[in-house]
Amino acid sequence: MKKQSVFFVLITLFICSKAISQSNLNNSECAPLNPENFNKMIDGKQVSLFLLKNGNLTAAITNYGGRIVSLCAPDKNGQTADVVLGFKSIEDYLKATGVYHGAIVGRVIGRIAKGTFELDGKTQSLTINSGANHQHGGLKGFHNQVWDVKTVTDSSLVLSYISVDGEMGYPGTLIVEARYQLTSNNELTLKLLATTDKTTIVNLSNHAFFNLSGEGNGPILGHILTIPSNYFCAVNPDKIKTGEILKAAGTPFDFRKGKPIGKDIILENANEQLKIAGGYDQSYVLKKKKSNKIVLAATVVDPKSGRKLEVLTNNLGVHFFSANFFKGNDIGKMGKPLHFRESFALETQDYNSSNQKSFPTLLLKPGEKYETYTVYHFSSIK
Structure with missing residues (x-):
């Protein structure tokens, strides 16, 4: 017995x-993603989902737009959550009202007034997809293209895409490569490379939306944001850069000492730039001249979970967007609506504009190599 x-x-x-x-x-709070839900032919090319892991981080990336579908990181107690907004299937991406989730955006991120720019004394015309303007590379920009898969390992993915001469109106055939890597230092790194056979303009970025409490887990207004810059780019009512660089000091755009995202966003009816953008949707100046030096672009801390995100880059600037227009129409991979100001984007990019001669140039010439590097480093605070 x-x-x-x-x-x-x-x-x-x-x-x-x-x-x-x-x-x-x-x-x-990391959704179990089924790669079969991303198995689809689009424009005659195979779409797939790739699952990466290294140390405490796991990520899921699809070659449809080079999108970060999922990024799971631990909190102060070791509890993981998916901190990037995304969808559970390729069909959900195709029908979503928010079309840039987690995607690589190009050839040029941002808006180009009336879809035109000057190149060698000639006016170049781009496709129009945002009112009277061109936005984020056009309707069939890089976010809506199926990228070729070059290499895959347990912790890395290399994608490539050839943007042919005249695509969306851009001159020159641009050969682009995107290298995603999860490191043992709790980082997701992204290197974007490009070459061209004709002089063109290039400004690439990833458009991931983050919520450090986890996708669908409420507003990000309590997240503490630090941006180590006293200068941001003014925009006009079309949210196109005017060429004027404003001081952040003494305005709601001053995040140098760190403050809750929601602290001054309530002043949107009193501050012209906040009112124009419906919240935060402006670029900050990190460097005045191009160099390969890696600088800190922003730090975000979620006091509830203790998760901390540091974004580093060799870009000239970073664009901060407080998800001002989400209406809960899209359902994320956690089965929750994606609501107004429940996420944020920190798009590392050159702050310059193709039509502002006072800004550093976006030109890429034959024989030159375009190269940007971004690090998303995760840790936690008690």
Whole structure:
């Protein structure tokens, strides 16, 4: 009888331990993504989902637009959550009202007035997809293209795309490469490379939306944001850069000492730039001249979870967007609506504009190499 009692005790402990283990898995706020839901042919090219892991981070990336679908990071207690907004299937991406989630945007991120710019004394005309203007590379920009898969490892993915001469109106055939890497230092890194056979303009970025509490877990207005810059670019009512660089000091745009995102956003009816953008939707100046030097672009801390995100880049600037126009129409991969100001974007990019001669140039010439580098470094605070 004693042996039987010991046996039953051991069995009970085993079942309980499995139940606890399963409970911990269920408590994880990282959606189990099925790669089969991304298995689709688009424009004659194969779309797939790639699952990466290294240390405490896991990521899911699709070659449809080079999108970061998922990025799971631990909080101060080791509890993981998916901190990037995304969808559970390629069909959800195709029907979403928000079309840039997690995507690589190009050839030029941002808006170009009336879809025109001057190049070698000639006016170049781009496709129009935002009122009377060109935005984020056009309707069939890089976000809506199927990228070729060059290499895949457990922790890295290299994608490439050839943008042919005249695509969306841009001159020159641009050969682009995107290198995603999860490092053992709790980082997701992204290197974007490009070459051209004709002089063209290029300004690439990734457009991931973050919520450090986890996708669908409420507003980000309590997140503490630090941007180490006293200068940001003014925009006109079309949200196109005017060429004027304003001082952030003494305005709602001053994040140098760190403050909750929502602290001054309530002044949107009193501050012209906040009112124009419906919140934050402006570029900050990090450097005045192009160089390969990596600088800190921004730091974000979620006091609730303790998650901390540092964004570093060799770009000239970073664009901060407070998700001002989400209306809950799209349902994310966690099964929750994606609501107004429940995420933020920090788009590392050159702050310059193709039509502002006072800004550093966006030109890329044959024989030159375009190269940007961004690091998303995760840690936690108690």
